[in-house]
Amino acid sequence: MEINGEKIALKKGSFKGGVHPEEWKYLTEDKAFEILPKPKEIILPLTQHLGRQAKPVVKKKDKVKIGQLVAESDGFISAPIHSPVCGTIKDITNTSSAYGIPQKSIIITAEEGEENQFLEPLDPSTMSSEEIIERVKQAGIVGMGGAAFPTYVKLTPPQDKKIDMLIINACECEPYLTRDYRILMEYPEGFLQGVKLLMKALKVEKGIIGIEDNKIKAAELIGKYLKNEKSLKIALLKTKYPQGAEKMLIYATTRRQVPPGKLPLDVGVVVQNVGTAFSVYQAVVEGKPQIEAYLTVSGLGIENPKNLIVKIGTPIKDILDYCGGIKDDAVKIIVGGPMMGTPIYDLKTPIMKATSGIVVLSKDEVVEKNIQNCVRCGKCIEICPLNLLPTKLARLVQFKRYEEALKSGIMNCMECGTCCYNCPSNVPIVHWIRIGKTRIKQLKLS
Template identity: 40%
Template structure:
């Protein structure tokens, strides 16, 4: 979590009005990023079991060809973003795993496409069954593009055991600086609506909602125009405050239902997907294209020409930054994602993966570097928590290695929004301690 500086206005229900810095990129059209001579395709691009390479060094591959697969239930295949020759498998920095394996492919510049997805089923989209739609989404490697990268087909399969009343598309994009969702909604509204319809059919749902923060009036206008004739799809706008775009907050804002502690949205009859995921679903079904590219916001005071780019998976952040004019000064912090929930990187030699929403560069003079001090018991973290938790209590339990007690006071209910750390006058990295506590819990042997 990065301290943004500036003022914030507390909303008594939940959330904070943060300085957005979205004007750096929100008005400009998405650019097509250059494709380099080599790409580095991460084998771990999703939540769940990692994939294993199914291609050999020296093998020629086509654009869109499956190159990584897993036998795990919660997993998603990986595809080549270029045509060319596999030249190696190397470990590189990874935002979530520290280091991870990447398949290196030398780009031949031909973009010769693989046809395996097109050969799966007929192209009469309206007559595809729910099971066929799920299978296409699975084979296309579609994952949640709102940050969690949970395999999308698994979420839809789980819906088969429950009644789904609403599918909600998340267009909140409440993180400061990030505008890739915003630009997608403005430029690709038709693909989003088609994707929502396919998702609704796949999970057997008749009601769809697209939730958008009110700081995106152009996106709201376009999507309302595109859905005006649809009685079962509604565009809902809500106040722009952080973290209103978080899944549980979005559900409550859109339909007035709370997700109970320890439960999932599906338990109350709701499926939530990001607007970009809906686009990926449409592209998989109608164009039979796997998820091999995404829009990335390259932004911050440390970037000469901030912009949104449509980027192939496997392009290095260093290449994107160079295409944006390079650094403007001494870099204080490079963040993948946004400043609140993103991960700080120690190098720009990191390949773009399916979950890369942004590359934020902050200059050294923007970074607040204060030593952690003793808690002053001000309760600001409690006041700002959108989950109504007591972050200091959870952290005390984590620091004492009392993980069971931390669970009792809401360790796993924390959504890691970063507001507690952001507002802490003692500069205690509360969110980081909570993340570490979760890691300890998840590393426990399964009973």
């Protein structure tokens, strides 16, 4: 096949380990984005990002417009939050999070009107690196690959780290999710402008868009736009989970290996996601802060799977209702993908900036397996992409041997769930690893 005007070699990039879960992309991959009508009430948690909670700059009964700042960032690793609707501040109080932990939130009663208070649109061709980074910061953009790390922080690496390459994660390796694929298919020009803005912000001359080979149509479409492009290339990768994990993606596209405990910037790379690049374009060219989430609603447990553009703060129930509601045999609702997402139990939980999908699983999609004792088959070790010993880590945590778990690399685990997926005994390995990491932090062992 031909991409970027070049014949693409049949040998595709990949990494050691990983698994091939059923994809289920067919449920939504051909469905264009629909705009969800605004809800009656918006719930904006003040922590929609990694780092410090944002500080409210509004109070009860204040009137707000679309795009108006309602909470400012508080410190270096933080992000501001903007209103996605015209309305009135109803309250600033604790609400329920996807994790069941109360979170301080601004609640807005939505009202008629489309008046906005966006940022001033800017001309990308005349902007300096610093101006792009400042705009990304003002717009409250966070990474949409899952971690919700404030994007401007990733664009300002320490001075002693020489970055020479941007890699765009277009793998979308989680089953069911087609949000990134639809952005590539429907907004290729905006996406590519966002990628170029990110490259300019980082002052790098090289960019790679890593995309799995189950998204050939998107690779071909983007490739047409890049025909005469020297600095930006597509790398076609094998479809395998977790191909989109940063370390796997960097290795598959560049053969650079991020050592344990190190970051992509230690090998000269910054990784950004498709949705993040598109948000950067919107923030610069349209002056639009991050007030919407582009997401997939899928699974056999929802009546009408769709791709939607949703105002952040919309309760999940409104979204499920718009998709025809959940079916009688639905057994599990997950925010994010089924491999790394979070099951939710309260449908009032709001959509956050980095929400990529809602998956409603029916009983046919959930394999009920009893948890049994580890049979020492070693399958989890064979497929761990980071060469960890998952069974050993889980056992060390069960026996509260945290220092040994630390020495065995538990903090390097990216919680991808590949080991659990492959375990015949259904040992909840990631559950134990998460407990171990939390205890190690609490005990200040790391």
